[in-house]
Amino acid sequence: MTEENDFSFRRKSPEEILAEIERLKKGKLKIYIGSAPGVGKTYRMLSEAQDLKKEGIDVVIGLVETHKRQETADMIGELETIPLKQINYKGTTFFDLDVEAIIARNPDVVIIDELAHTNIPGSKHSKRYQDVLDILDHRINVLSAVNIQHLESLHDAVQTITSVKVRERIPDHLLDVANEVILIDVSAETLQKRLREGKIYENHKISQSLENFFTQRNLSALREMALREVADDVDDKADKTAAMIRAAAINEKILVCVKNDDNAEKLIRRGWRISNRLRAELFILTAISGTWNDLDPYTRKKYEAWKKLANEFDAHFIVETNHNRKIFNVITDVAKQHHITQIILGQSVKTRLEELAKGSVVNAIMRETDGIDIHIVADSRRN
Helix, strand or coil, X not given: CCCCCCHHHCCCCHXXXXXXXXXXXXXXXXXXXECCCCCCHHHHHHHHHHHHHHCCCCXXXXXXXXXXXXXXXXXXXXXXXXXXXXXXXXXXXXXXCCHHHHHHHCCCEEEEXXXXXXXXXXXXXXXXXXXXXXXXXCCCEEXXXXXXXXXXXXXXXXXXXXXXXXXXXXXXXXXXXXXXXXXXXXXXXXXXXXXXXXXXCCHHHHHHHHHCCCCHHHHXXXXXXXXXXXXXXXXXXXXXXXXXXXXXXXXXXXXXXXXXXXXXXXXHHHHHHHHHHHCCEEEXXXXXXXXXXXXXXXXXXHHHHHHHHHHHCCXXXXXXXXXXXXXXXXXXXXXXXXXXXXXXXXXXXCCHHHHHXXXXXXXXXXXXXXXXXXXXXCCCCCC
């Protein structure tokens, strides 16, 4: 006989029931994630598509990038392919995913490669992952693929490791949207061997790739990152309900304080990763001396980029005017107003002498608040 207080039989809240109903109305998303190009994500998707077809499931290709890899091209076989949409932009004709045609065709499953791709202006959406979300809303299941370096919250870590600034990125919440995240894992040695054999890039790109992105150090670090991220995603999905209950009980709230410098986006991403682990509410704060309309176009554009990033992380973006207030007063006022439990700040650029003369922001915040943890994130300066 099962006890009435058995956690597995806990009654779901109305909000949980509504969320589950909404989820059932959508198609299912499976993401194949790898540490680098050439691990075999597209090949694996096509292999699964062939298996589904044999089972009588209506599966089509929305878009597949073979990158001239013969083994991948051969795996397409007789799978139906939805013709790409022709888009004219600045006198050049491009071909991209045809979202409307896929929705009209209404298959059981569609394969859509290169999830982080930026669409040609004139497309239905600006990013391919938005195409995928649209298709899921029409109850069509999607198989897609992406590399670990395209996750938004890992942008700074990837740039530090590889010295490459990845421009095409996807919001991390897509891993939460996905019903399954499959890691396609191969060793750094195997990837380099595939590259030398011409199975990843054309011959003229091989030497340069081995010396830059495809070094042993980079590939090993990216592989470790992919393994850890997928493992964390599995743990999060398995323990999501318990984590939400703990978060509600603790009521953690994270405040990230950013200023007009190159460290701002790094701080926002770091804040999201902390809040995501804690299932905590996230707030992004910046302060300006005048009004929003007083900002010059360049500065306003940067602030808009931070706001967009905050929206991707489902965070509250707060702009405060400090006027005659000290910055630590702005921070502590917001922290008290929103019952913040943790504050994240960038490393101070003041010298020790300046801090002694003008005071430390961290010390001032600690004097004005009680029970708030403060995290200091190192800036991106290179000595």
